[in-house]
Amino acid sequence: MGRPTTKDLAKVAGVSLATIDRVLNARPGVRQVTVERVNRAIKEINFVRDFSAANLARSKEYELVFLLPDHDDEFIGLIREAITEANQSLAHERINVTVVRGPANDPHRLAEEIDTLSALGVDGVAIMAPETPQVRDAISRLDARGIAVVAFVANQPNAESTSFVGINNQAAGRTVGQLMARFTGEKRGMVLVQTETIQSRDSQERRLGFDTIMAKYAQRLKVCPSLEDYGDPVRTAQIFKAALQSDLPVVGIYLMNHDIHEAMQAIEAFGPSQGIVVIAHELTPQTCARLVDGSLDAVITQDVGHLVHSSIRVLKAKITNTSTVASQERIRIEITLRENMPEEKPTVAENIE
Amino acid sequence: MGRPTTKDLAKVAGVSLATIDRVLNARPGVRQVTVERVNRAIKEINFVRDFSAANLARSKEYELVFLLPDHDDEFIGLIREAITEANQSLAHERINVTVVRGPANDPHRLAEEIDTLSALGVDGVAIMAPETPQVRDAISRLDARGIAVVAFVANQPNAESTSFVGINNQAAGRTVGQLMARFTGEKRGMVLVQTETIQSRDSQERRLGFDTIMAKYAQRLKVCPSLEDYGDPVRTAQIFKAALQSDLPVVGIYLMNHDIHEAMQAIEAFGPSQGIVVIAHELTPQTCARLVDGSLDAVITQDVGHLVHSSIRVLKAKITNTSTVASQERIRIEITLRENMPEEKPTVAENIE
DNA sequence: CTTGACATGAGGTACGTACGTCATTTAGAA
DNA sequence: TTCTAAATGACGTACGTACCTCATGTCAAG
Incomplete structure (x- = not known):
């Protein structure tokens, strides 16, 4: 039976x-x-x-949408790949995932974009966007129409009934702080912190966590005010040049941005070739390469596949009014060194024949 | 359409x-x-x-078995919890997961246990056991009967057509090595490595990876031969006492065992209260607590929930002859510090009403 | 040409649920 | 009691696949 x-x-x-x-x-x-x-x-x-049978009878497909920022960095690229992958592996479960791009820095237009979604027969939305009043209200409207919402990567703490799938950025900052404190050994000097803008909540939280730990374990180090580059390569070069050529030697650099290309170039151009501990976020082809060649010492990562799958599970659970296994939906703050970088291991199972 | x-x-x-x-x-x-x-x-x-429909029509349930060692440490406990959890969340997908315990250190009886499984209408087995000829042959017999097999946590490199779900232990050892090298700063002295037995493949691989990195980055440190305690608390105390009271100061300790209780007690009894870098494996209530209180500096982890779910997905894929998404089945070698320990976050979705 | 083996088609029932229609029962008010 | 609306039952069809039976087709060996 x-x-x-x-x-x-x-x-x-x-x-x-x-x-x-x-x-x-x-x-x-x-x-x-x-x-x-x-x-x-x-x-x-x-x-x-039996949801398989129920879905079969309904002959209904769940339409899920990931709303991502419309600029393209490597991290977003990884997310899109993970979504494509998930979409394939979830086809069996009658779940359809699509990606919509929205202007991350224009809250009004972004809110309009969100409103558009509810017209399209969408059942659930994962939103990756900075928290703004406009977005929060747009989320409430989705909610009112019975559309499930998840805050993806970036939290929306003021949007009610919206779960968050992502990491605790303050803890991430603390983790970077701990690594920075330990990796710099007994050295004295300056630590630089770079970010696109200190306006963003993520940056603020990470910085807060970072400072807490530095104050506690590395008083020998002087942590500078955050260097903002507003996403401008020229400015990035300038601020790093200035900082690296100041009197106090730079012993550590914390790169908060996803995109580290310009920053690393500036560091290589103006800094000493050795001995600076550099820590960044997100495991992308670029950060991987730099872990391997040693120009990065550690990378703080959230597993992109896990982020995507977890969001989908949570959305599905909300839609079908079921429960999720909390422990499985917890996104870990991962530390990646050269030694524990994921290898490309051979595919494990065979294809359909 | x-x-x-x-x-x-x-x-x-x-x-x-x-x-x-x-x-x-x-x-x-x-x-x-x-x-x-x-x-x-x-x-x-x-x-x-459409596998939902297919399974519905078959009205077949997939019977999966996890064969775990019959001793109980915290790590095994976590695995069992994860399996229970998975079993609940997979009930919808007509997948039934059970746990069978086998004598890990008695290859003959273990092989008999494995043979028993094939009689019980089991469709797939995840085996966590040291690699031995007996086990390898028993796995071949399962294979011959068309039962899917996965090597779980411990690899079975000589069992053909058996996928491995777990981490690369050599890379794990390298990771510990890197952390040890960096966390000990510029200090000079001795590094202890403790294991239950150097016979086990896992220990050997971890040790190998560890030594590679220590030789490369921390020549100032002397790495001792592995201390074997054969799971005997008395012996654990003895060997640590002897090692900690020798002439060279101990600056680092690598605990390879799941069970660290005895070792930590010995370290606290005979070692200096501060300044030794201690690194262990697996995130259990005990290691968590010790990360918090500072008596452990880092823990190398494989996500237990991920291990279990991944094994199940791979088994299912083998049974239904479909493919898996390789990137999703890769088990990460995670580094856990006090700062990035998983918090208990509130449950995200509501229950059925 | 017959025979038989094999290949293919046609059609039914089942799985567990959704959802519709229509008949019937029940409860509460007049 | 009688009427009426609400509550409930009975039953059929559908979803996409599995699996069974039986009929029919084809082809080559005898």
Whole structure:
């Protein structure tokens, strides 16, 4: 005997299949007493709806959308790859994932973009965007229309009923701090922190965590105010040149941006060739290469595949009103050194023949 | 229009549903030319079988077994929890996971245990056991009966057609080496390496990786021969006492065992209270606590939930003869410091009501 | 030409659920 | 009691696939 079915449930609850159906799908026309009788029976025989069969019968596909920033850095690229991959492996489960790009730095237009989604028969949205009042309101509107929402990578702490899939940035900053404190040994000097803009919540949280640990464990080091480059390569070069040529020797650099290309070039151009501990975020082809050649000492990572899959699971759970396994949805703050970089291991299973 | 169905496939291939069925399920009675015609049509319309529907029709449950060592340490406990959890979340997918315990250190009896499994209608087995000829042969026998096998945590490199779900232990050892080299700063002295037995393949690989890095980056440190404690608490205390009271100061300790309780007690009893860098494996309640209180400096981790889920996905893929997404099945070597320890974040989704 | 082996088609039932229609029962008010 | 609306039951069809039976087609050996 397998799991109990709706038939078993009907028998135990002493009602017909039709009533079971009405209760399970929250259709009208059932007395409260009967609803409760059915619910008791559900618990009694530990009934769980067979979602494969349910979806089959509904012949419904879940439409999920990832709303990503419209600029392209390597991190976003990895996310898009992971989404494509997920879309393929989830085709079996009647889940369709698409990507929509939105202007991350224009809250009004972004909010409009979000509003558009609700018209398109979308069932769930994962939003990666800086927190703004406009976005928060747009999320509420989605919520009002019964569309599931997840904050993806960037938290939306003020949007209610929106789960967050991503890392605790303050903890990430602390982790970088700890590594910086330990990797610099007993050296004295200056630590640079670079970011695109200190306006962004992520930057602020990471910086806060970083400072906490530096203050606690590395008072020998002087942590400079964040260097903002506003995404401008010329400015990046300038600020690094200035900082690296100041009196105090630079012993550590924390790169908060996803895109580290310009910064690394500036460091190589103006800094000493050896001995600066450089720590960055996100494992991309570029950061990988730089871990290998030693120009980066550590990279703080959130597993992109995990981020995407977790978001999808959470969205699906919200849509079908089921529960998720909390421990599985926790995104780890990973530390990657040259030694524990993922290798390309050979594919494990065979293809369909 | 959703995905193509068997009907569409039949139309395109110019054959009947019955023939499609025979081809898809490798039933006899179809000419080779016809099989190829169907296969061409599959590619042409990009047909993918709907496994939910297929499983529904089969009304078959997949029986998976995790064969775990019969001793109980915290790591095994975590694995068992993860399996229980997975079993619940996979009930929807008609996957049943059970745990069987086997005598890890008695290859003959373990092999018998494995043989028993094939009688029980088991479809797939994840085996966590040291590599021995007996086990390898038992795995071949499973294989011969068409039962999918995965080597879990401990690799079985000589068992053919057996995938491995776990980490590269040599890389893990290298990672520990790098951390040890950097965390000890400029200090000089001795590094201890403790293991249950240097016989085990895992220990050997980890040690090898560790030594490679120490030789390369920390020649100032003297790495001692591995201290074997054979799982005996008394012996653990003895060897640590002797090592810690020798002439050269101990600056670092690498604990390879899952169970670190005895070792840590000995270190606290006989070593200096401060300044020794201690690195261990696996994130358990105990190692967590010791990261927090500072008596451990770093823990090398493989995500247990990921291990379990990945094994299940790989087994399922083998059984249904489908493919897995390689990047998703790669188990990361994670570094955990106090700062990036997983927090208990509140459950994200609601329960069924 | 017959025979038989094999290849293929046609059609049904089942899996567990969704969802529709229509008939019937029940409860509460008149 | 009688009427009415609400609650419930009975039943059919559908989703995409598996798997069974039986009929029919084809081809080559005898």
